[in-house]
Amino acid sequence: MIEQSGHGTVTIGSVEKYITDTAWDRGWVKDIAPARERTESVGIIGAGPAGLAAADVLRRQGVQVTIYDRHDRAGGLLTYGIPGFKLEKDVVMRRVEQLERSGVKFVMNCNIGTDLSFQALRGQHDAVLIATGVYKTRELSGPGAGAQGIVRALDYLTASNKVGFGDEVAEYEDGTLNAKGKKVVVIGGGDTAMDCVRTAIRQGATSVKCLYRRDRSNMPGSQREVANAEEEGVKFVWLTNPKGFKGDPVSGVVIQRMRLGDPDASGRQSPEPIEGADYTEDADLVVKALGFEPEDLPEAWAEPDLPVTRWGTVEAAFNTGATRLADVYAAGDIVRGASLVVWAIKDGRDAAAAILKSFAAQAAEVAAE
Numbered sequence: 001m002i003e004q005s006g007h008g009t010v011t012i013g014s015v016e017k018y019i020t021d022t023a024w025d026r027g028w029v030k031d032i033a034p035a036r037e038r039t040e041s042v043g044i045i046g047a048g049p050a051g052l053a054a055a056d057v058l059r060r061q062g063v064q065v066t067i068y069d070r071h072d073r074a075g076g077l078l079t080y081g082i083p084g085f086k087l088e089k090d091v092v093m094r095r096v097e098q099l100e101r102s103g104v105k106f107v108m109n110c111n112i113g114t115d116l117s118f119q120a121l122r123g124q125h126d127a128v129l130i131a132t133g134v135y136k137t138r139e140l141s142g143p144g145a146g147a148q149g150i151v152r153a154l155d156y157l158t159a160s161n162k163v164g165f166g167d168e169v170a171e172y173e174d175g176t177l178n179a180k181g182k183k184v185v186v187i188g189g190g191d192t193a194m195d196c197v198r199t200a201i202r203q204g205a206t207s208v209k210c211l212y213r214r215d216r217s218n219m220p221g222s223q224r225e226v227a228n229a230e231e232e233g234v235k236f237v238w239l240t241n242p243k244g245f246k247g248d249p250v251s252g253v254v255i256q257r258m259r260l261g262d263p264d265a266s267g268r269q270s271p272e273p274i275e276g277a278d279y280t281e282d283a284d285l286v287v288k289a290l291g292f293e294p295e296d297l298p299e300a301w302a303e304p305d306l307p308v309t310r311w312g313t314v315e316a317a318f319n320t321g322a323t324r325l326a327d328v329y330a331a332g333d334i335v336r337g338a339s340l341v342v343w344a345i346k347d348g349r350d351a352a353a354a355i356l357k358s359f360a361a362q363a364a365e366v367a368a369e
């Protein structure tokens, strides 16, 4: 209706943002004050959107909630992955502070598996939610792949986000994770790669190139992000694959040109090398943004009974997040693989609802005895 009346396109996101910001500014968003405190406690591993969403639902019902996270700040990838120009960090921090004021305990700088064992954590709580996300970087191979100046996307983005918070980051100061004055090459075609190229532009790189082994229409990242990046001066080099690296510290990427061949099982055309068509792209900072995989949780937590799929994600029931371990649930990227914030929030809420249901069933059993 508004569109037809000549006001142009309605940007729903901006409308939602205005409503939310107004609600916070005017004090309409209240701290959580449960009608009654309950004795049951839940330990949540991971303070990303899945963990925070679950904490919110559980705390509203008076459950005692403790969130453990290995980072110094809560928010998961909202805080240290997604760049500040895409997501203002005070939006995340005000939500974390609200949960703190509402009685959710945060135990930061606590890596489950080293600082506190998974088994000890289970012993301290009536239920545990695993919301640890996926952090293992897919690596590059080829000669020179270990050279100085070849860095992981998440290390690069985390450093940049920490600097945005005003932290002193030694690896940023000494140039290791800083693109200023450098020829930057980012390898990968997903949204993480787009965040890296756009961050490098903002840090004052002399040139920023993005290498992707397929073409524009076959890349996984959003086309809007590609257009944004191009507008900001990023050059995309389609149908290219890194074959090796020159120099240590790195001075160039040896590029294998590719062409698209027959469709694979997923229906996408497979990239195949064009023999003899190599060249070197100058680079003094190379960022690897080839995607993320789950860490090996059964191994890291010495918990061989924690069920995982063949991709390493935690095996959990659809819509409840229940795992085969008693009173252990899982939510977010660690169940789905690298996904989106909205799904993490949905999973966190679903798992919290399932935990509440299980507490109610256990209480009913005790009452019946």
Ligand SMILES: Cc1cc2nc3c(=O)[nH]c(=O)nc-3n(C[C@H](O)[C@H](O)[C@H](O)COP(=O)(O)OP(=O)(O)OC[C@H]3O[C@@H](n4cnc5c(N)ncnc54)[C@H](O)[C@@H]3O)c2cc1C
Pocket (backbone or CB within 6 Å): 045, 046, 047, 048, 049, 050, 051, 068, 069, 070, 071, 074, 075, 076, 077, 078, 081, 082, 083, 086, 110, 111, 112, 113, 131, 132, 133, 134, 157, 191, 192, 195, 331, 332, 333, 334, 338, 339, 340, 341, 342, 344
């Ligand atoms: C660069 C980047 C940009 C993105 N941009 C977008 C976007 O624009 N829109 C969108 O919808 N999605 C985006 N995503 C995806 C989105 O951020 C994730 O899907 C979402 O954050 C997953 O939430 P989560 O709670 O499952 O995990 P995470 O956000 O990863 O949080 C997991 C938390 O668990 C902690 N943790 C892990 N292991 C342990 C342990 N052993 N002990 C203690 N703590 C632990 C971590 O420190 C982390 O804080 C992006 C992802 C990346 C990497």
